[in-house]
Amino acid sequence: MEALISELPRLRSRSTTERPLHGWSEEAWQALECDVGLHAARLSKPDREALEEVLFLDLSSEFDARFYSIHVRQLGIELSSAFLNFEPEWARDEAKHMDGFRRTLKAGFGWSEQRMAELNGRRSNFEPLAHLFRDEFAILCLSAYDELATVRAYLGNMHHYRKLGPAFLRFLRSVIADEGWHYSRFLDVIRKQHAHRLGEARSMVQEIRSAEGTPYASTFVLDHDDDVWSDAIFDEAEQVLLRALERAQLGSHRTPAPFAPA
Ligand SMILES: [Fe+2]
Ligand SMILES: [Fe+2]
Numbered sequence: 001m002e003a004l005i006s007e008l009p010r011l012r013s014r015s016t017t018e019r020p021l022h023g024w025s026e027e028a029w030q031a032l033e034c035d036v037g038l039h040a041a042r043l044s045k046p047d048r049e050a051l052e053e054v055l056f057l058d059l060s061s062e063f064d065a066r067f068y069s070i071h072v073r074q075l076g077i078e079l080s081s082a083f084l085n086f087e088p089e090w091a092r093d094e095a096k097h098m099d100g101f102r103r104t105l106k107a108g109f110g111w112s113e114q115r116m117a118e119l120n121g122r123r124s125n126f127e128p129l130a131h132l133f134r135d136e137f138a139i140l141c142l143s144a145y146d147e148l149a150t151v152r153a154y155l156g157n158m159h160h161y162r163k164l165g166p167a168f169l170r171f172l173r174s175v176i177a178d179e180g181w182h183y184s185r186f187l188d189v190i191r192k193q194h195a196h197r198l199g200e201a202r203s204m205v206q207e208i209r210s211a212e213g214t215p216y217a218s219t220f221v222l223d224h225d226d227d228v229w230s231d232a233i234f235d236e237a238e239q240v241l242l243r244a245l246e247r248a249q250l251g252s253h254r255t256p257a258p259f260a261p262a
Helices: 008-012 026-041 045-063 065-074 081-109 113-121 127-133 136-156 158-164 166-193 195-210 231-252
Strands: none
Touching (some): 045 065, 045 081, 081 113, 081 136, 127 136, 127 195, 136 158, 136 231, 166 195
16 A cells, blocks of 8 residues: 555646546446446356445445535534535545446446435434544544545455456546545645644544444445455554654644634
């Protein structure tokens, strides 16, 4: 994961239109569906069942991004313009990811529109995670941690994804790049808006890590029910984020950034 993170400064400069999935034409999406259909038809029964389960969990958690968006705006806490400007961009990316998984399940696994519509019955419960949504600094740390863990989980499931062919892998690599970019943007907002809170980084990150194991309730964050998740991933995400925040703290002594509510 460190290797991937070392590329994040380059990713940070990408605009929405430069992010690959936003440039995909309808023809490109149809080519994905066609390729996925061909590869899925050749899967053994156990491979097919395992992949379908993984893809359903991916689809569900990307779908749940909408609940996160609604929740943070209904909290009634001060949110900086930097966060409020980035959040819709983030939500658009997550919706793109959901769309890719939706198309994949339809093309390769025979999912109907009716089955997809069942997602609309999902209900979120943020109550068990309320302490991690207490202010913008906590939300940003939680979101950065979650993006890191998500990158690692997508990489961990690569042996499943590979079976769906090159077009799906191209899609998935773009998803991973987006998640890495999201991490770097959340970190950026922490640095620019909350430099004065960086001394709390260690306890904040430990608090997030301690919340692992909370049963998932469509909160988008900490959606860690798939078999791919392990303490190794959580520990790695914790350590990578902590190091980044500690580096940010060292740098912040030169130019402390005030919190700027929208
Ligand atoms: Fe995503
Ligand atoms: Fe993301």
